[in-house]
Amino acid sequence: MAIWKDPGMPASPSTARAINDRLALRLLQQQGPLTAGQLKQLTGLSRPTVADLVERLQSAGLITVVGEAGADRRGPNARLYGILADRAHLAALDVRTDGLTVVVADLLGTVLAEASVPIGGDTGTGPAVEQAVxxxxxxxxEAGAERLHSIGVGAPGLIDPATGELRDSSGLPAWHRRLAGALQERLAAGVLVENETNLAALAEQRDGAAADRDTFVLLWLGHGVGAAVVLDGALRRGASGGTGEIGFLPVPGTSELPSATACDGGFHSLAGAAAIAELAVQHGLLTPLALNELPAAALVRQAAAAAGGAGHAERAFLDALADRLAIGAASVTAVLDPGCVVLGGEVGHAGGEALASRVAxxxxxMSPLRTEVRASALGGAAVLRGALLTAREAAQDELFPGRG
Incomplete structure (x- = not known):
């Protein structure tokens, strides 16, 4: 990581200070407490410049001395500086059709409390919003947060790129669209809503299977299917926020075509949770009477664990599932040539290398384009992680110097 350089007009002293302060804060956040000497080495700044920025950040209440680098060292450079984690508290929500999960964390992203609540399909919109808030x-x-600075919300459905609001999508509960406004009103916090698959991709890129990639596609495999596209380090949402709605992709192997209001007949019909359960029945891994009792991810996890041994039926099931997933992956690859496809969501994570290698x-x-296929490192937890990263970025943009 290097200091900001402009080949044209030099930055003003105030701009240069803000850039250097922000760089130091990022380093302290990513690498933990650092001495002034370590900050000097990592930033390439001079010792007086580092001393000035440390003083500014302390005066602003953003960092503090958290210890010393070693008992045999004394002086200013031996002091360890760290970000004041409780300067802001954040929340992240993973909103599903049947409930939600929330985590509350500090500015460093350390989770302080977590909870979930089921919300039945027969719950009215008002009561459902009240339960969630x-x-x-x-x-x-419970986390000891007097107030929340920022809240990141991951939800299924399309996000309007012009307004940042969840669009009215068929099949989704009405309380999903009311939640962001209610949170903002009751908690006086900044609320950012993003599609769940996009958040999962952000988390996999930052902390998971795509940490070394700036271009990749995440294929979300959960209750439904979706995709997130990251090109040259940037998440691509499309003109209407619908990039990656792969569930509507017309594919062979289905009896009908998808419509504007339902993805039955699209890729969803091959790779959604219900389709995976039916595939397990066909291979004798599940009885028709137990069709709705075992989640798709659990079926795939059991099959992946047994596929390396004598599990003939399990291997056949994984082979058939890989055939289906490859259809969607090949379609995405032919258009985008991402070089890497991550099998995300609960199912992708459960399948692990056994499923990823088969799809690869x-x-x-099927394609002349070289494409690596990786299993998700975070699974379904990627949505909450991505929502928390989004909330943290929003807080930092306001609290850290040089925002905007």
């Missing part, structure tokens, strides 16, 4: 309030109180083999036979 009350859960956030209780979790914040089939993809290699």
């Amino acid at each position: 009350a859960l956030v309030e209780r979790t914040a109180k 083999d089939r993809l290699a036979s």
Whole structure:
């Protein structure tokens, strides 16, 4: 990481200070407490410049002395400086059709409290919103947060790129669209809503399977299917926020075509949770009577664990599932050539290398474009992680010097 350089007009002293302060804060956040000497080495700044920025950040209440680098060292450079984690508290929500999960964390991203609540399909919109907001309030109180600075929300459905709001999508509960406004009103916090698959991709890129990639596609495999596209380090949302709605992709192997209001007949019909359960029935891993009792991720996890041994039926099931997933992956690859596809969500994580390698083999036979296929490192937890990263970025943009 280097200091900002402009080949044209030099930055003003105030701009240069803000850039250097922000750089130091990022380093302290990513690498933990550092001495002034370590900051000098990592930033390439002079010793007086580092001393000035440390003083500014301390005066602003953003960092403090948290210890010393060693008992045999004394002086200013031996002091360890760290970010004041409780300067702001954040919340992240993973909103599903049947409930939500919330975590509350500090400015460093350390989770302080976590809770979930189921919300039945017969719950009215008002009561459902109240349940959700009350859960956030209780979790914040448990975490010791007097107020929340920023809240990141991950939800299924399309996000309007012009307004940042969740669009009215068929099949999604009405309380999803009311939640962000209610949170903002009751908690007086900044609320940022993003599609769940996009947040999962952000988390996999920052902390997971795509940490070394700036271009990749995340194929979300959960209750439904979706995709997130990251090109040259930037998340691509599309003109209407619909980039990656791969569930609507017309594919062979289905009896009908998808419509504007339903993805039945699209890729969802091959790779959604219900389709995976039916595939398990076909291979004798599940009885028809137990069709709705075992989650798709659990079926895939069991099959992946047994596929390396004598599990003939499990291997056949994984092979058939890989055939299906490769159809969607090949379609995405042919258009975008991302070089890497991450099998995300609960199912992608459960399948691990056993499923990813099978999809890679089939993809290699279907496309001349070299594409690596990786299993998710975070699974379903990636949505909450991505929502928390989004909330933290929003807080830092306001609290750290040089925002905007």
